[in-house]
Amino acid sequence: MTIHFDCTQCGKCCHDLRLTLSVDEAITWAGRGHTVQILSEALPWPADPEPETPQSAYDKARSFPGMSGEIPVRIAIALVAYHEGPCPHLQPDMRCGNYEARPRICRIYPLERRPLTDWTPQDRLCPPEAWNADLPVLTRDGEIAYPEAAGIIEAHRRIALEDVPDLATACEALGVNRAAFANEGLAVHAPDPHVLAKTLQSVRDGKAPPAARRNWTIVTNRKETLALLQQSGCHADLVSQGPGYLGSFPDEP
Template sequence: MDDINFECTACGKCCHDLRLPLTLAEATAWLARGGQMELLCEAIPWPVEPEADNEQAAYKKARSAATMSGSLPVRVSVLLVAAFAGACPNLGSDMRCRIYEERPLVCRIYPAEINPFVALAPESKACPPDAWQHTPLQRHGVLVDETTRELIGESRRTSELEAALRVQLCLALGLNEAALANEGFVIYAPDSDALRAALQQVRATPANETLAAATPWTFVSNRAVTVETLLSVGAAGRLNEPTADAHFRYHGYFPAEPA
């Protein structure tokens, strides 16, 4: 759909049961307000550089950091997300945001999409049907609001600038396992104090691809065929196993294969 209207109805549905991707600065502020954070880690095998005109590959490369898994070159991508069940801790009973002027970029951009390869689709959003009736949001596939376009550009640039720093953040926390991209995520929920200290350390350090690549990564999967394939091409991998560690879990998009 090229022409889309949108006007917020203040229903609050978009502020419930979320994982909000945050910048490093936003994550620091979120923790200072007492919020909870998670790190979502995925990796993609990168044995050779793709063709120069492969725009999707270029987009993925810019938002990930080069490292190794075994003898296989890979790129690791880390999302730093504010995680909450139910209402956002910053949502008031009147369905208004209590930190509206300092709300995260992703909230400012919603319901527009940040990823240029994901089409804006009202049916994929939490907003009710009457939110999509009036004010122009997109015309001929182009967002009408210049401010939203600028915020999307800012979000994309920040993701590029922070890609190596987010991997360095994981390493500072002793984390170096990731899911295979498009198959799932390894999710870490570190202690807030430890994460706050690691964020302070990383934010004081320039992004360094060499430092980010210093520690090899291991793939985790709930599918034996995935692990076997990765091992066959030189990667390090293991099957996900039940664990009592409350800070670690594997979230797969596909069910585990039968034993």
């Protein structure tokens, strides 16, 4: 399958989005006073899956170990720039006012940042005319036609994994200890941007105490999931959709 694409500069991808940032990108973004959220999810992990699959190897690489009650878990953290409406760097003519220093994720779109994840143009915000067959080839049989873009994606994925130990330390320093049950949602933490930037910088500088294997509360908005988690010995809590929880399922009555 061949995907053709050219950006129409409609600006949709610069509105109402959560942009996945590396630690260094988040230090810069939050240091300017812009909102960076911490999204957390917990994967119950009593033992490494046997046999290991590409997905389980990736889940292990993108997470760090913790406990929830009596149960070993792995915690996956994402730092995301968050803005309602336009990005603070978006100019009235829909051009980026931060073009030279824009995060890698902005350079990747509409390509997929995550490994092992299929995507189609229908998943993206770009308008239909951005995908016309007479436009340049973006991907052919899953291969990216632009070596520079492929290199940025490779760097984005590699740095995301390299950042995991520092994200564990930052959670410890910030007191973040709640995570959503994986594949059901994401817990959202919104520290003050300047506090976050300072904390991440001190982690980068090696000044923060190393992360302990801390105890996590797993949150869900599904009563059946809550009961299963509690029966298995996890610390678990029922939450509702809202600023602190982005659930894949609606709240139950």
